Amino acid sequence: MTQDIELQQDAITTVREFFAALELGAVAEALDLLHPDLVWKNTTLPDIGGGLARKILRGLNRDGLGFAVEMHHIAADGDIVLTDRTDILRFGPVSIAFWVTGTFELRDGRIILWHDHFSWENFLRGTAVGLFRAALPRK
Secondary structure, eight states, X not given: OHHHHHHHHHHHHHHHHHHHHHHHTOHHHHHHTEEEEEEEEETTSOOEEHHHHHHHHHGGGSTTEEEEEXXXXXXXXXXXXXXXXXXXXXXXXXXXXXXXXXXXXXXXXXXXXXXXXXXXXXXXXXXXXXXXXXXXXXX
16 A cells, blocks of 8 residues: 555656656756657647657747646546646747646656647637737836
C-alpha cells in the first residue's frame, strides 16, 4: 500500500515538474521528463510523436511566446495522472486561457502519453477575450 502511494506521488510530482519547467521556460528540463516514445494527443487533432512534440515545445523558447498553467486538480492511480487545469498560451500581448483535462501515463518515471481534452468553443472564447484585453489601452 505504501509503495502504491509513493508511486502515485512520484507520478504527480513528475507531471507538476513538467508543467513548472514549461512555465519557467526551462524547456530542456521539461523535455527530460518525456519518454522517448512519447505520444501527445489533443482533442480532434492528429496524434503527435515524441520528435515533433519536442520540436513544438522547443518553440516556447522564442521571444514573445509563453505558457502558464493553473492546476485546479491533480490525482493519480499508479502511473496514470489526471489533471483539471487552465492552460494559458501567450503570443506577444495576447494571452489565451482555456480549460483542459489531461491524462498522463508514465513509464520508467517519464511521460509516455500526454492526452489533453479541451473544448474548441472554450479555446475560441479564450482567444476572443485575450484579443480584447490586448486591444484595450493600458493605464
